[in-house]
Amino acid sequence: MSENTFSVDDATRLVAVGEQAAQHARRATRWFRAFVILQAAYALAFTLSIDVAGAGYWKAFAPFVLATLCIWMIAFRYRQSVPRHGLRNMGIAVATWFALYTLMLDPALQLFQLSSPWWWVLAGIIAVTPIVACLFASSRR
């Protein structure tokens, strides 16, 4: 595009192209946020169903694993649009959540005999924070 023929129409068109390109890019990548939120919700629902609702461990574990597998398969299918280190960090976060809750928070609450369900809710929320942290770009730097 020569400087001499550059018009307001060209500028308007380019601004629109820029907005469209940015919108396409955002739309194509925002699924990752939904993936992180779903995984965090499943993890919290799993711990709450066992320790607050009193569901059996395996009865709660089976749907959790199935739901997790489903969203991971979808994530893997769209892996090209995953942010750098996105899936790796999510894997680490899910492992951290499981270890944190199963090996630290759950035994600690039982040890101190804290029977109020709010302690378990709090423990569930604390355990899920590594997954929620994956929402932020700074967690991948």
Add this chain to the structure above:
Amino acid sequence: MSHPRKSIDSLIHSPVRFSLLAALRNLEDVDFRFLADLLEVSDSTLSQTLTVLEEAQFVTVRKEPVGRRTRTWVGITKTGRDAFEQHLATLQAIVESGTPNDIQEST
């Protein structure tokens, strides 16, 4: 006061480079293949575009081995983001400056 047209960055002005920076502006580092699909350009076109923008330090290109393959990640730098925003502001200034005839010149 000079016309905003004179502030246009010719490096960004090409449609592919402009679209690429517009897409990268709000994203983290993204995969080369994803970018090629998003912008609907061939690998070679994207590669050439990235080379130009990388030389200008507008983007970073990182190659990482994944198994036997190499995965290429592309991200925008602060310089690139600033330059793009300046360019966009210039275009918007032109849009707001008036009718098309206002800025057309004869050689």
